Amino acid sequence: MRLSSFFGQTLREVPAEADTVSHAMLLRAGYIRQLAAGLFSYLPPAWRSMRKIEQILREEMDAIGGQEMCMPVVHPAELWQQSGRWYEIGDPMARLKDRRGRDLVLAMTHEEVVASLCHTEIRSYRHLPQMVYHMQTKFRDEPRARGGLIRVREFVMKDSYSLDRDYAGLQAQYERHYDAYYRIGARCGVPLVAVQSDPGMMGGKMAHEFMYVSPIGEDALAICEETGYASNLEIAEFRKVPDDNGPPARLEKVYTPNTHTIEALAAFLGISMRQTGKMVFFVGDFGPETGEKLVVSVVRGDMEVNEVQLRYQSGARTLRSAEADEIAAAGAVPGYASPRGLDRSKTVIVVDDLVAASTNLVVGANEAGYHLRGANYGRDYEADLVAPIAAAYDGAPDPVAGAPMTLARGVEVGNIFQLGTRYSGSLGATFTDEKGAEHPIIMGSYGIGVGRMLACVAEEHSDKHGLDLPVSVAPWHVGLVSLARSGASKAKAEGLYQALLKAGVEVLYDDRAVSPGVKFADADLRGMPWRITISERSLKKGGVEFGRRRERPARIIALENVTEVATEAIAKAFKAIDRSLESLPTWATRKPHG
RNA sequence: CGGGGCGUAGCUCAGUCCGGUAGAGCACUGCGUUUGGGACGCAGGGGCCGUCGGUUCAAAUCCGGCCGCCCCGACCA
Incomplete structure (x- = not known):
């Protein structure tokens, strides 16, 4: 290409909207231009680089038995109604109508279409296993786009889908993707780390995310160099050893004026925050029958609540922070709330396992200005559930060997999900086995954001003069x-x-x-x-x-x-x-x- | 959706507090001089000051609504 007839300009100054290195450099180097929030044009250099990333993806997917294909971006609503996601996913799904008033959706992902294709293409166990993939534009109406290409609304994604007759087959395809994703990251010059992740909305059993570890990342990670334990903080576990607070003592009410926070309480009583129990209130949506309930969580005073775990353990569909009046309605006094004496019909009390195993904690007395000393789970208060709901923290002992973990941030470049029969079941994607019996196909899905990968390449490979791209990705x-x-x-x-x-x-x-x-x-x-x-x-x-x-x-x-x-x-x-x-x-x- | 910030030329921004003829640098056009790390001179072109309404003799400037963009949080297949 000759620059005398080239389309696109470099920018001498950093546009005001850029606040990550990759965003600023991709803008300045004339790679991308923003059309609206989360919507970008990819100028010739960016498009060349993205095609190179796609080619790497293509080679790696082909190498593990993938077959490339193409599926529509616009889907009939019925498909998504059948899988249930039409109802489960709210605003992020863009919906439109065609000229006849028929409901359509802009594809966020393609599990439904693959499952529906299986109807006609997969009839027998002889047709399995399979792996198909495509690279295509997807649209998700994110609540907030950010960081240039890091989080956008319209994006090109490589998605692959594995189809197997059993879980052993799924596991094998999952493992092949795991290896391929490491190779893809390395070939693009982006060091990726696999972490265990929450299967979430995809509704499967096992999932890993492939993270580019960077302070600009949106996800928090817990990583242990020593044992190799690596997890999204959302599902990170850690070893819990109760402090020795002595044998259960007598429960006593103590006057603790102006101690609305754990810090103030510990300072007032001259004890460690570890010797206290902290109440955190949420409102959970438990579905149409039960409705909303106050979810009362109790963690040790020096720890934070892991909301994803709390939601999962409590069975709530969604959780949000409770307002003061909602807390009071259940009989709790904010600032001095106690797990004792709450209206159990209006609440779901979840106590962290460490708190349940700790003796003689200081908790609220449910009376302004007072706390209870010597509170012991089982004797002085009870819960609907004892479960691990405390969030891992920097330095927390890992669950494998108790070695210290480090908290880091990461950009999720790719993910791999073991879906199981979540989609094949609801969409009737079945095959017939040797004995003539029908079974749902076991599915897996595996994504990598092409534009997000480019952003990570730029983030990793630049200096103050501009981009310094690896040979594999440079335009x-x-x-x-x-x-x-x-x-x-x-x-x-x-x-x-x-x-x-x-x-x-x-x-x-x-x-x-x-x-x-x-x-x-x-x-x-x-x-x-x-x-x-x-x-x-x-x-x-x-x-x-x-x-x-x-x-x-x-x-x-x-x-x-x-x-x-x-x-x-x-x-x-x-x-x-x-x-x-x-x-x-x-x-x-x-x-x-x- | 909650909190914060910002919308003035293609880009970066001043002008807004305190109402009175819309500015600078870069970029662009022409001519000339330059030519190894974002050259220089001269001459030009370019703005519905986000938008709608209000106040006023007069609004980029004051007031209100709306829209858009960015950041933090919520959310995130």
Whole structure:
């Protein structure tokens, strides 16, 4: 491509809306432009990079037996009504009507369509196992798009779907995806970490998310380097050892004025926050029959509630923080609330297992200005449920060996779900076994966001001058900067460009009539891994300058050797990536709790 | 949906408090001089000041509604 006729500009200044590195750089380098919140145009460089990411995905999916196909973006509502998601998913699902008034949805994902295809294509166990995938635009009306390409509403996603007759087959396909996803991350230059995750809305049993660990990430992760335990904080477990607070003592009411918070209470009584029990109130929706109920959670005073666990354990469909009047309605005094003496008909009390196992905690007395000392679970208060509902914290002992875990943030680049029969069951996707009996197909689904991957590549590979992309993802391998002025030199530059093209080198040729500084700055910004500079000066020295993006001084290479040197450098870089794949984690070699 | 911030030229922003002829830098056009890290001079073009309404002799500026964008939270297949 020649820059003199190129579509798109670089930006000298950082647009006001960008506050992550990847967003700022992709904007400045002329990769993406925003149309509206969460809606982006991908300019030629970005689209070239995304096609390269797609090609990597394609190769890896094909390598584990995938077959690429294409499915519609607009679906009839009936499909989603059958799976139930038409009713379960609210605003994030974009709905529209066609000219006849028929309800349609914009696809958020394609489990339903795959399941419906199975109707006609999978009749027998002989047709299984299968794995199909596609790369397609999906739309999710997110409550809030953010971070440039990190979280958008319309995006291209690689989704694959495995179809098996049994869970052993599903497990095998799941494991193959696990390995493939590590390879995909490495080939794109983005280090990914698999963490256990909440199957959530997908409704399956096992799930992993592939995270790019970065402070810009939206998810919190708990990772133990020592044992390999890695989990989304939402479902992270940790080992709990109760403190020795002595044998159960007498329950006594103590005057504790102005101690609305655990900190104030502990300070007032001269005890540790660990010796207290903390009440956190939520309102849970328990479905049409039961309706809303106050969910009262009790965790140790130094810990926080894990809302995902609480929702799961309590059986609530959704949870939200309770308002003061809702708390009071159940007979609790905010600031001095007690698990004792609540209206049990209006509440669901969930006590963290650590609290239940701890003796002599200080809890509220349900009376302003008073707390109870020596509270013991079972003797002094009861619960509907004792369950692990405390959130893991930085340094918490991991559940495997008690080794300390670190909390980190991560961007979810991909995920793998064991769906089971969630969709095949409701949509009637069945097969017949050897004995003629009908069974629902066992499904798995596996996604990777292509644009989000690009954002992570940009986040990982840039400096203050711009993008510095890996050879596998860069839109062009080489930036050819021509500073030639004379007709003869210009002809040499032109000849070199043609020679590089002919040799299969992807080259962005800066043949514009602008000053050298502009050309260098643009080349740095656009992120090609190598730069070739041709000028009267370089020709006088015997050829052209060749080097890594900002390498100075660059090597002088004779004109006739340039294509060979460039081709070799590129091949070497690809080989280095291939070598790095050998030491990647796999399902087989991963530590047992990864 | 709750909290906060912001909408003025393609981009970054000043002007708004205190109402009175719409500005700068970059970008763009023309000419000339330059030419190895975002050159310089001269001359130009470009704005319904987000939008609707109100107050006023007069509104980018004051008041109200709405819309949009960004950040935090909620939510997140």
